[in-house]
Amino acid sequence: MAEGYRPRGMYFEEFTAETQVESQGRTITEADIVNFAGLSGDFNTIHTDAEFSKTTPFGERIAHGMLGLSVATGLANQLGFIDGTVIAFIGLEWKFKGVVKIGDTIHLAAKVKQTRAMKAMGGGFVVFDARVINQRGEIVQQGEWTVLMKSRT
Amino acid sequence: MAEGYRPRGMYFEEFTAETQVESQGRTITEADIVNFAGLSGDFNTIHTDAEFSKTTPFGERIAHGMLGLSVATGLANQLGFIDGTVIAFIGLEWKFKGVVKIGDTIHLAAKVKQTRAMKAMGGGFVVFDARVINQRGEIVQQGEWTVLMKSRT
Amino acid sequence: MAEGYRPRGMYFEEFTAETQVESQGRTITEADIVNFAGLSGDFNTIHTDAEFSKTTPFGERIAHGMLGLSVATGLANQLGFIDGTVIAFIGLEWKFKGVVKIGDTIHLAAKVKQTRAMKAMGGGFVVFDARVINQRGEIVQQGEWTVLMKSRT
Amino acid sequence: MAEGYRPRGMYFEEFTAETQVESQGRTITEADIVNFAGLSGDFNTIHTDAEFSKTTPFGERIAHGMLGLSVATGLANQLGFIDGTVIAFIGLEWKFKGVVKIGDTIHLAAKVKQTRAMKAMGGGFVVFDARVINQRGEIVQQGEWTVLMKSRT
Amino acid sequence: MAEGYRPRGMYFEEFTAETQVESQGRTITEADIVNFAGLSGDFNTIHTDAEFSKTTPFGERIAHGMLGLSVATGLANQLGFIDGTVIAFIGLEWKFKGVVKIGDTIHLAAKVKQTRAMKAMGGGFVVFDARVINQRGEIVQQGEWTVLMKSRT
Amino acid sequence: MAEGYRPRGMYFEEFTAETQVESQGRTITEADIVNFAGLSGDFNTIHTDAEFSKTTPFGERIAHGMLGLSVATGLANQLGFIDGTVIAFIGLEWKFKGVVKIGDTIHLAAKVKQTRAMKAMGGGFVVFDARVINQRGEIVQQGEWTVLMKSRT
Numbered sequence: 001m002a003e004g005y006r007p008r009g010m011y012f013e014e015f016t017a018e019t020q021v022e023s024q025g026r027t028i029t030e031a032d033i034v035n036f037a038g039l040s041g042d043f044n045t046i047h048t049d050a051e052f053s054k055t056t057p058f059g060e061r062i063a064h065g066m067l068g069l070s071v072a073t074g075l076a077n078q079l080g081f082i083d084g085t086v087i088a089f090i091g092l093e094w095k096f097k098g099v100v101k102i103g104d105t106i107h108l109a110a111k112v113k114q115t116r117a118m119k120a121m122g123g124g125f126v127v128f129d130a131r132v133i134n135q136r137g138e139i140v141q142q143g144e145w146t147v148l149m150k151s152r153t
Numbered sequence: 154m155a156e157g158y159r160p161r162g163m164y165f166e167e168f169t170a171e172t173q174v175e176s177q178g179r180t181i182t183e184a185d186i187v188n189f190a191g192l193s194g195d196f197n198t199i200h201t202d203a204e205f206s207k208t209t210p211f212g213e214r215i216a217h218g219m220l221g222l223s224v225a226t227g228l229a230n231q232l233g234f235i236d237g238t239v240i241a242f243i244g245l246e247w248k249f250k251g252v253v254k255i256g257d258t259i260h261l262a263a264k265v266k267q268t269r270a271m272k273a274m275g276g277g278f279v280v281f282d283a284r285v286i287n288q289r290g291e292i293v294q295q296g297e298w299t300v301l302m303k304s305r306t
Numbered sequence: 307m308a309e310g311y312r313p314r315g316m317y318f319e320e321f322t323a324e325t326q327v328e329s330q331g332r333t334i335t336e337a338d339i340v341n342f343a344g345l346s347g348d349f350n351t352i353h354t355d356a357e358f359s360k361t362t363p364f365g366e367r368i369a370h371g372m373l374g375l376s377v378a379t380g381l382a383n384q385l386g387f388i389d390g391t392v393i394a395f396i397g398l399e400w401k402f403k404g405v406v407k408i409g410d411t412i413h414l415a416a417k418v419k420q421t422r423a424m425k426a427m428g429g430g431f432v433v434f435d436a437r438v439i440n441q442r443g444e445i446v447q448q449g450e451w452t453v454l455m456k457s458r459t
Numbered sequence: 460m461a462e463g464y465r466p467r468g469m470y471f472e473e474f475t476a477e478t479q480v481e482s483q484g485r486t487i488t489e490a491d492i493v494n495f496a497g498l499s500g501d502f503n504t505i506h507t508d509a510e511f512s513k514t515t516p517f518g519e520r521i522a523h524g525m526l527g528l529s530v531a532t533g534l535a536n537q538l539g540f541i542d543g544t545v546i547a548f549i550g551l552e553w554k555f556k557g558v559v560k561i562g563d564t565i566h567l568a569a570k571v572k573q574t575r576a577m578k579a580m581g582g583g584f585v586v587f588d589a590r591v592i593n594q595r596g597e598i599v600q601q602g603e604w605t606v607l608m609k610s611r612t
Numbered sequence: 613m614a615e616g617y618r619p620r621g622m623y624f625e626e627f628t629a630e631t632q633v634e635s636q637g638r639t640i641t642e643a644d645i646v647n648f649a650g651l652s653g654d655f656n657t658i659h660t661d662a663e664f665s666k667t668t669p670f671g672e673r674i675a676h677g678m679l680g681l682s683v684a685t686g687l688a689n690q691l692g693f694i695d696g697t698v699i700a701f702i703g704l705e706w707k708f709k710g711v712v713k714i715g716d717t718i719h720l721a722a723k724v725k726q727t728r729a730m731k732a733m734g735g736g737f738v739v740f741d742a743r744v745i746n747q748r749g750e751i752v753q754q755g756e757w758t759v760l761m762k763s764r765t
Numbered sequence: 766m767a768e769g770y771r772p773r774g775m776y777f778e779e780f781t782a783e784t785q786v787e788s789q790g791r792t793i794t795e796a797d798i799v800n801f802a803g804l805s806g807d808f809n810t811i812h813t814d815a816e817f818s819k820t821t822p823f824g825e826r827i828a829h830g831m832l833g834l835s836v837a838t839g840l841a842n843q844l845g846f847i848d849g850t851v852i853a854f855i856g857l858e859w860k861f862k863g864v865v866k867i868g869d870t871i872h873l874a875a876k877v878k879q880t881r882a883m884k885a886m887g888g889g890f891v892v893f894d895a896r897v898i899n900q901r902g903e904i905v906q907q908g909e910w911t912v913l914m915k916s917r918t
Contacts, residue, residue, distance in 0.1 A: 005481045005482060005483050005484070005566060006481070007483075008539075022464045022465070023464060024464050024466075024542070024543075024655075024657050024661060024664075025464070025657065025661040025663055025664060026194070026655065026660050026661060027660060027661055027662040027663070027673070029337075029642050029643075029646055030335050030336070030337055030642070030643075031335070031336075031337035031340075031641075031642055031643035031646040031647070032192065032646060034335055034337040034338060034341070034643075035188075035192050035337070035341075035646070035647075035650075035803075036192060036223070037803070037806075038341075038800075038802070038803025038804055038806075039185065039188050039189060039192060039220075039223065039224075039227075039803055040223040040224055040226055040227035041179070041224065041227025041228060041230065041231055041802075041803075041806075041808050042223075042226055042227040042229075042230040042231075043230070043330075043332065043380075043384060043806050044230050044235075044236070044239070045236075045237070045330050045331065048331075048332050048333060049330060049331040049332055049333055049411055050333040050409065050411055051331055051333070051411040051441045052330075052331060052411075061333070064223075064226075065242045066219075066222065066223045066226050066242075067192075067223075069219065070189070070192065070193040070195075070217075070219045070223060071192075071193055071194065073193055073195055073217075073219050074192075074193035074194025074195040074655075075194060077194065077195040077196070077197050078194055078195075078537065078539075078655060079539075080467075080537075080538075080539055082197075083197070083483070084198070084483075086197070088249065089218045089219075089249050090248070090249060091246075091247050091248040091249060091296070092245070092246075092247050093244075093245075093246045093247075094244050094245050094246075094247070095243070095244040096241065096242050096243060096244060103662065105661055105662055105663040105664075107464060135663045143244070158328045158329060158330050158331070158413060159328070160330075161386075175311045175312070176311060177311050177313075177389070177390075177808075177810050177814060177817075178311070178810065178814040178816055178817060179808065179813050179814055180813060180814055180815040180816070180826070182490075182795050182796075182799055183488050183489070183490055183795070183796075184488075184489075184490035184493075184794075184795055184796035184799040184800070185799060187488055187490040187491060187494070187796075188490070188494075188650075188799070188800075188803075190650070190653075191494075191647075191649070191650025191651055191653075192650055194649075194650075194653075194655050196483075196485065196533075196537060196653050198483050198484065201484075201485050201486060202483060202484040202485060202486055202564055203486040203562065203564055204484055204486070204564040204594045205483075205484060205564075214486070227808075231384065231386075231808060232386075233314075233384075233385075233386055236330070237330075256815065258814055258815055258816040258817075260311060288816045332806070335643075336641050336642070336643055337641075337642075337643035337646075338804065340641055340643040340644060340647070341497075341643070341647075341800075341804050342804060342835070343497070343500075344494075344496070344497025344498055344500075344647075345497055345797065345800050345801060345804060345832075345835065345836075345839075346835040346836055346838055346839035347496075347497075347500075347502050347791070347836065347839025347840060347842065347843055348835075348838050348839040348841075348842040348843075349500050349636075349638065349686075349690060349842070350842050350847075350848070350851070351636050351637065351848075351849070352851075354638050354639060355636060355637040355638060355639055355717055356639040356715065356717055357637055357639070357717040357747045358636075358637060358717075367639070370835075370838075371854045372831075372834065372835045372838050372854075373804075373835075375831065376801070376804065376805040376807075376829075376831045376832075376835060377804075377805055377806065379805055379807055379829075379831050380804075380805035380806025380807040381806060382807075383806065383807040383808070383809050384806055384807075388809075389809070390810070392809070394861065395830045395831075395861050396860070396861060397858075397859050397860040397861060397908070398857070398858075398859050399856075399857075399858045399859075400856050400857050400858075400859070401855070401856040402853065402854050402855060402856060449856070485653070488796075489794050489795070489796055490794070490795075490796035490799075491651065493794055493796040493797060493800070494647075494651055494796070494800075495651060495682070497800075498644065498647050498648060498651060498679075498682065498683075498686075499682040499683055499685055499686035500638070500683065500686025500687060500689065500690055501682075501685050501686040501688075501689040501690075502689070502789075502791065502839075502843060503689050503694075503695070503698070504696070504789050504790065507791050507792060508789060508790040508791060508792055508870055509792040509868065509870055510790055510792070510870040510900045511789075511790060511870075520792070523682075523685075524701045525678075525681065525682045525685050525701075526651075528678065529648070529651065529652040529654075529678045529682060530651075530652055530653065532652055532654055532676075532678050533651075533652035533653025533654040534653060536653065536654040536655070536656050537653055537654075541656075542656070543657070545656070547708065548677045548678075548708050549707070549708060550705075550706050550707040550708060550755070551704070551705075551706050552703075552704075552705045552706075553703050553704050553705075553706070554702070554703040555700065555701050555702060555703060602703070617787045617788060617789050617790070617872060618787070619789075620845075634770045634771070635770060636770050636772075636848070636849075637770070690843065690845075691845075692773075692843075692844075692845055695789070696789075719770060
């Protein structure tokens with residue numbers, strides 16, 4: 001850590017059934033889709049061909065599901081509550097329930113579903129019930145994230 | 154679709170218990186991590202601060218787990234076997250088992266685990282057992298991807 | 307190659323006068339132009355200044371010709387037919403016949419024009435007649451690409 | 460604001476002579492310099508030509524001063540203390556005192572130097588004494604940032 | 613310098629009170645803001661959340677002030693007048709006077725305000741009065757840039 | 766054009782058999798290759814898979830030929846000699862003679878080979894003999910670029 005920096009993250013013991021967080025919003029732009037296609041290498045026509053996309057049920061290009069999920073993890077990180085105290089992202093169970101279109105604004109809502117001490121690993125698992133929600137209040141992605149958090153001592 | 158283009162994807166009925174695919178490799182670079190931090194907004198110090206990362210068990214910056222997963226979906230897409238026949242990414246169950254370091258080369262191996270016709274949705278679910286494997290043959294990420302594929306008719 | 311990966315490319319001997327390919331489409335976005343300006347360093351006002359571009363015959367910013375050509379090579383690569391069997395891009399003769407505007411969707415059509423065995427180089431030259439075509443069926447770029455392909459043995 | 464989101468920023472009245480913040484670190488990579496050249500359009504050879512840079516006093520490419528400053532503003536933002544309560548960045552006085560080389564890790568330290576109520580503007584000016592510090596504790600950039608913060612009421 | 617390249621920059625002695633430059637224009641796009649957020653790490657909602665931005669006095673997302681300033685330095689560099697003769701960017705005093713919105717086109721106007729020989733440093737300081745001006749002729753950013761230029765001998 | 770901006774480009778009539786230009790250098794980085802793969806969509810393993818590339822004659826990843834060519838057009842543009850006076854890039858004949866590896870520094874040398882007035886098009890064709898040269902003085906790409914330049918009147 002940079003000298004003087006006080007990480008803001010919560011330790012394993014601080015997470016309870018009451019813990020919940022809500023992130024700021026982020027608008028998913030055409031540029032995000034273009035950049036994500038280039039980064040992931042997924043140039044599927046539903047993301048990159050506007051003419052083809054007119055013929056789909058959505059009528060236009062849609063964001064990669066993984067783009068929405070990636071942005072959600074970034075929004076979580078920006079909240080600072082796992083900053084310096086997260087050891088690892090362990091796994092996830094995830095449903096892509098709806099699409100994110102160009103111009104939609106999404107944010108993350110997450111609450112603790114379960115915690116489990118893992119002393120040998122220096123902390124414990126925290127399982128979050130996580131939802132990605134758009135500007136109309138629709139849940140477009142939803143599932144569980146399991147994260148290994150440091151113990152305070 | 155662009156006129157004359159013949160999508161190369163397989164239809165729901167073509168997926169059997171024997172279906173398996175293996176992608177080309179892709180080296181995860183420092184630039185990929187920098188670009189993914191910028192795209193997702195996840196600037197956690199384990200990805201972006203080389204000095205801090207020296208003090209972790211890994212001793213260096215590691216790739217975002219979601220970067221490895223995103224690249225894996227891109228590698229899958231590049232194989233062409235869902236090109237023009239995939240309707241939607243339905244969901245995933247995923248474990249981040251090991252880390253991807255700068256310079257590691259990963260590829261995707263996937264085989265069909267289960268299929269389920271969903272006539273009302275114009276096709277069916279195909280569940281893949283998917284693994285992300287590095288240049289030493291280690292499985293660094295693993296789980297199930299469920300995809301809705303078009304029916305031939 | 308990643309273990310288990312079976313390159314999908316065709317060998318020199320497989321290319322005949324009948325060989326032709328047609329790629330998927332890709333919409334050229336404002337983000338692509340911005341990113342290409344930044345990558346190439348070409349910030350000419352016809353690509354980056356909307357006010358100036360109103361005074362040109364096109365009335366708006368246009369894509370760099372080299373962006374269209376670069377995307378065309380990417381679309382060719384995504385088809386998989388030179389995957390693992392191409393040795394080198396030898397050269398090209400190329401005409402920029404029309405402009406690509408923001409929002410235009412282009413694809414590549416290519417057919418074999420000539421082949422020439424180059425045994426000392428382990429394969430042979432394949433010359434393609436290549437065309438970049440927009441969503442209105444207009445040929446916006448056209449010419450020849452010469453590629454050195456591996457021999458099967 | 461996304462529904463349920465509680466901005467974490469401090470209001471004008473909360474800033475006192477004791478207020479100081481210290482950010483996490485961020486390693487400046489070759490990719491950052493490449494990306495900043497492309498975004499700003501500044502391809503000066505001291506940033507983009509390794510051969511020329513060998514002949515300079517630094518002996519290698521250096522980061523754009525503006526890249527270090529831009530990253531510093533991002534690091535400040537990530538701390539959350541102006542999140543939702545900043546109205547505008549008013550101005551800065553800045554000295555580029557040393558260079559940032561590829562691989563250097565910088566962080567921001569800032570403390571309040573002065574506050575001034577601006578009731579007609581709905582808050583007040585907060586002047587920060589800001590320093591960008593590298594992994595050896597050297598101050599590489601330094602100066603004052605003036606920001607207009609919201610009043611609590 | 614690449615062999616044969618003749619740097620076009622002016623030497624310290626060539627700068628007089630009459631020296632002034634005016635750059636080409638550059639349109640600031642949504643992609644530039646997305647890319648700058650990712651590069652700087654500043655995802656403040658006034659730059660990245662279209663829904664929130666509707667509730668601000670501007671009614672829409674605005675460009676980072678530092679993006680406008682960074683682009684201005686790039687536009688200056690592209691003029692070539694400091695190419696190969698600039699030693700260092702020494703410092704700046706800067707006011708963000710107005711906002712840059714998506715689609716605005718800005719350019720740089722700069723004139724020499726003061727020069728001061730710094731023989732021990734191999735040249736001298738040139739202080740520019742610099743202005744960033746939009747397509748309506750409004751000065752949106754303004755201040756002084758101090759640059760150390762090489763002496764001819 | 767931004768008000769006050771004086772384009773620096775040469776008009777058709779100014780190009781003679783003596784006209785030649787030499788650009789600054791630019792180092793091609795791993796980040797450039799990563800970014801170009803993402804922009805073009807060309808993820809061929811010779812550019813993106815370090816393990817596979819060890820087995821090729823080059824022993825490492827190489828830059829896309831089109832990346833070198835794109836950078837060369839950017840370097841040409843930065844020289845300013847076609848700034849505001851170029852009407853269109855008409856075509857090119859091009860040979861990829863050698864590879865560009867990560868860390869190589871290339872620059873452009875170009876001289877006029879031929880000019881042809883095209884009064885109906887408001888100017889004339891200028892044909893350049895263009896070469897891309899690396900830090901060892903090797904010509905890695907070479908050919909002819911045909912550009913339509915404005916007439917002075």
